[in-house]
Amino acid sequence: MPGGTSFDAVIIGAGIVGAACAYYLVQAGLSVAVVERNGIVAGTTAEGEGNILISDKRPGPELDLALLSNRLWRELPEDIRSESELDAKGGLVVAYDVEDLQQLRYLASEQGEGGVHSQEVSSDEIHDYEPNLAPDLPGGVFYPGDLQVQPMRAAALLLRSATRGGALLLLRHHVTGLVVSNGRITGVDTSHRRLSTKIVVNAAGTASGDIAALAGLHLPIEPRRGFIVVTEALPRVIRHKVYGTDYVANVESGDAALQTSTVIVGTASGTVLIGASCERVGFDRRGGLDVVSILCRGALRLFPVLAEVRAIRYYCGFRPYCPDHLPAIGEDPRVP
Numbered sequence: 001m002p003g004g005t006s007f008d009a010v011i012i013g014a015g016i017v018g019a020a021c022a023y024y025l026v027q028a029g030l031s032v033a034v035v036e037r038n039g040i041v042a043g044t045t046a047e048g049e050g051n052i053l054i055s056d057k058r059p060g061p062e063l064d065l066a067l068l069s070n071r072l073w074r075e076l077p078e079d080i081r082s083e084s085e086l087d088a089k090g091g092l093v094v095a096y097d098v099e100d101l102q103q104l105r106y107l108a109s110e111q112g113e114g115g116v117h118s119q120e121v122s123s124d125e126i127h128d129y130e131p132n133l134a135p136d137l138p139g140g141v142f143y144p145g146d147l148q149v150q151p152m153r154a155a156a157l158l159l160r161s162a163t164r165g166g167a168l169l170l171l172r173h174h175v176t177g178l179v180v181s182n183g184r185i186t187g188v189d190t191s192h193r194r195l196s197t198k199i200v201v202n203a204a205g206t207a208s209g210d211i212a213a214l215a216g217l218h219l220p221i222e223p224r225r226g227f228i229v230v231t232e233a234l235p236r237v238i239r240h241k242v243y244g245t246d247y248v249a250n251v252e253s254g255d256a257a258l259q260t261s262t263v264i265v266g267t268a269s270g271t272v273l274i275g276a277s278c279e280r281v282g283f284d285r286r287g288g289l290d291v292v293s294i295l296c297r298g299a300l301r302l303f304p305v306l307a308e309v310r311a312i313r314y315y316c317g318f319r320p321y322c323p324d325h326l327p328a329i330g331e332d333p334r335v336p
Contacts, residue, residue, distance in 0.1 A: 009199040015045035018203035019155040022162035032167040041155045047317025052147035055091040059114040084154035085268045091146030091241040100245040132305040178214045223318035233270030241265040256280040262298035
């Protein structure tokens with residue numbers, strides 16, 4: 001219905017979350033419109049690493065969601081999986097010392113009770129997984145279920161499938177209001193038109209709080225900035241996603257100050273992505289070289305082979321942060 005103004009569902013945001021929602025709602029037979037203030041994948045999705053991880057989550061609702069997500073990615077049609085560079089490479093979490101290794105064992109044991117498969121890797125075995133790792137590491141834990149995807153391609157492919165199934169994609173439409181009638185949202189006003197709908201999906205990422213406010217709701221979403229370094233294209237120097245034990249602690253932290261940990265992954269194009277950092281500084285993009293320096297030193301600690309490799313660029317992105325570290329999912333009982 002290219003010219004229609006009434007839909008079963010209106011999705012606000014054309015990043016990976018909005019794209020996935022559109023894909024599955026169309027699959028369920030609903031009429032769908034996707035409203036995006038910029039172009040597709042113009043926000044967080046364009047500035048991420050494409051992690052689909054279970055290794056960094058403790059038992060609880062987030063791990064349950066991650067396991068479901070992992071299964072759904074694997075069940076997508078083959079053309080979407082291949083064109084989005086979905087790679088079941090697995091993740092290797094590396095301990096820096098014996099105490100770190102003990103903590104990894106404990107976490108893996110907890111995760112195992114939640115259905116996660118992992119395998120402890122000894123110091124003798126770790127170079128079978130990653131031959132270029134530093135020689136003095138005591139071991140780690142390997143998670144075969146971890147996936148990697150090219151996030152921009154993945155979102156674009158899901159949106160393409162949704163539009164082929166009848167979804168309407170409205171780019172450069174700013175949401176200016178939410179229509180509430182008898183206590184329920186019944187429509188979305190954009191800079192171009194009003195869309196009537198029974199369901200509104202707030203998939204606006206770091207702008208989700210602003211969208212919720214249009215219905216008089218408080219949603220405590222903030223941007224959390226992170227930098228990523230990109231190297232020149234290389235042969236297959238790094239086989240899996242590799243990160244240090246400090247990454248899990250940083251993911252879980254509520255500290256607003258700068259935190260860094262070492263995360264390294266190779267891509268299908270041959271480049272290597274180096275992270276990770278997080279800090280809550282609003283939408284400030286200034287600076288970054290000091291953070292990049294820390295990230296590169298961390299990468300060299302794990303992979304000395306990268307010492308002669310050129311970094312061709314770095315960039316920052318803003319990830320949605322909520323104080324309880326959980327996504328806001330489901331109908332809002334305050335304004336359904």
